[in-house]
Amino acid sequence: MNFWQGKQVIVGIGGGIAAYKTLEVIRRLKEAGAAVIPVPTPAGLHFVTELTLQSLAGGPVHKELLHSIKPGEMDHIQLARKADLVLIAPTTADLMARMAAGQADDLLTTLLLARQGPVLAAPAMNPAMWSHPATQRNLACLQSDGIHFIGPESGSMACGETGTGRMAEPATILEAARRLLAPKSLAGRRILITAGPTREELDPVRFISNHSSGKMGWEIAQAALRTGAQVDLLLGPVAMPPPLGATLWPVVSAIEMFDTTMNLWQKNLYDAAILTAAVADYRPEHRQTKKIKKGEIPTEITLLLTPNPDILASLSAWTREHQTHGKPRIIIGFAAETGDALNKGLAKLIRKQCDLLAINDVTAPGCGFGSDTNAITLIDHHGLQEAWPLLPKEQVAQRLIATLAHRLNTPTLEPPP
Numbered sequence: 001m002n003f004w005q006g007k008q009v010i011v012g013i014g015g016g017i018a019a020y021k022t023l024e025v026i027r028r029l030k031e032a033g034a035a036v037i038p039v040p041t042p043a044g045l046h047f048v049t050e051l052t053l054q055s056l057a058g059g060p061v062h063k064e065l066l067h068s069i070k071p072g073e074m075d076h077i078q079l080a081r082k083a084d085l086v087l088i089a090p091t092t093a094d095l096m097a098r099m100a101a102g103q104a105d106d107l108l109t110t111l112l113l114a115r116q117g118p119v120l121a122a123p124a125m126n127p128a129m130w131s132h133p134a135t136q137r138n139l140a141c142l143q144s145d146g147i148h149f150i151g152p153e154s155g156s157m158a159c160g161e162t163g164t165g166r167m168a169e170p171a172t173i174l175e176a177a178r179r180l181l182a183p184k185s186l187a188g189r190r191i192l193i194t195a196g197p198t199r200e201e202l203d204p205v206r207f208i209s210n211h212s213s214g215k216m217g218w219e220i221a222q223a224a225l226r227t228g229a230q231v232d233l234l235l236g237p238v239a240m241p242p243p244l245g246a247t248l249w250p251v252v253s254a255i256e257m258f259d260t261t262m263n264l265w266q267k268n269l270y271d272a273a274i275l276t277a278a279v280a281d282y283r284p285e286h287r288q289t290k291k292i293k294k295g296e297i298p299t300e301i302t303l304l305l306t307p308n309p310d311i312l313a314s315l316s317a318w319t320r321e322h323q324t325h326g327k328p329r330i331i332i333g334f335a336a337e338t339g340d341a342l343n344k345g346l347a348k349l350i351r352k353q354c355d356l357l358a359i360n361d362v363t364a365p366g367c368g369f370g371s372d373t374n375a376i377t378l379i380d381h382h383g384l385q386e387a388w389p390l391l392p393k394e395q396v397a398q399r400l401i402a403t404l405a406h407r408l409n410t411p412t413l414e415p416p417p
């Protein structure tokens with residue numbers, strides 16, 4: 001089910017120009033199925049109109065502290081208690097000061113005093129105002145009161161100055177809000193994830209690679225972060241930036257991915273590894289240091305390839321050797337097959353000795369490389385053969401992380417025979 005479906009979000013709007021971005025936040029929340037209650041401050045209403053807020057939220061705007069409550073209408077205490085989240089965007093310097101002082105001089109601040117559930121603030125102000133000791137003092141005070149913050153970011157400001165003070169972008173605010181509300185089944189866990197392709201260079205301008213976009217691994221990293229895990233993402237050369245909060249380890253070749261994965265894993269910091277990367281099985285035996293010139297070679301070239309180390313098999317072997325003491329660790333591999341996927345996957349599970357293997361037939365419609373959807377069959381050494389339907393990669397990732405969390409939190413399953 002959609003995460004936001006049925007959730008109720010109060011969106012407080014302070015008096016700052018960044019309020020125009022809050023309209024997009026409201027639009028996206030509504031589109032995702034949330035009920036949105038806009039609560040602008042009087043200053044906020046100078047930047048966005050009541051009519052705009054009402055149209056986007058699809059319901060009434062709450063703006064007055066002292067007004068007569070009609071039958072069936074909620075007072076501010078009820079309003080504050082009922083919502084799943086109070087999001088304040090933009091949170092201005094003045095609003096932060098009033099919140100820190102515990103003032104209740106408008107509906108939003110009154111509602112915040114009555115609030116007992118999660119509150120997320122997205123500050124936006126001039127860089128000098130943000131770095132001012134008074135604002136920093138208020139920030140520390142609000143954080144110790146349990147208010148969560150996202151941003152501000154650095155960049156150019158509407159006032160023409162550059163620095164830290166820009167309100168976080170709508171997508172970032174929504175992701176932070178989602179992470180705040182999501183159940184934390186992997187809290188305190190650390191996960192190593194590989195994603196994307198590797199590149200094996202022939203010379204400084206040419207390489208051998210594959211079609212992996214990194215999306216599957218990216219979604220798994222995102223799902224793990226949402227459930228509270230700390231994530232190290234080893235990412236081959238792809239166009240995407242890493243998900244918010246992941247520690248990025250950019251790599252290019254299979255050897256680089258092997259070295260980085262093994263070095264990190266052998267530190268014994270991780271509870272699980274999920275290897276979705278499409279690692280090149282072979283690399284050119286000789287990499288030319290200068291561009292291979294057409295005129296300087298015969299018309300036909302024979303390319304000598306040498307095998308790359310198998311990261312998944314090495315990781316599993318090392319873990320089995322060192323598993324006797326300490327916490328159990330779970331290793332999940334992916335198998336990209338092109339026909340007879342289940343049988344080939346079962347053989348791969350035995351060969352590579354990982355705990356779980358997610359088999360995907362990359363020739364099936366909507367599956368595998370570059371697509372936004374995938375269909376996997378999850379197998380283990382104890383007879384599990386679970387075929388999942390074609391799902392958005394986001395949902396495949398969510399289900400895989402739920403399976404991992406269940407196994408980590410109930411470590412009664414036998415290790416591979």
Ligand code: PMT
Binds near residue numbers: 216275281308309369
């Ligand atoms: O990135 P996307 O565009 O979203 O596409 C997703 C995907 C198709 C890449 C992903 O779902 C997937 O199937 N990843 C595994 C790709 C792969 O290399 O499969 P394989 O069957 O060749 O390898 C099996 C496992 O061994 C994989 O976990 C792989 O990371 C690992 N391996 C492979 C070779 C090697 N030298 N070292 C490895 O660790």
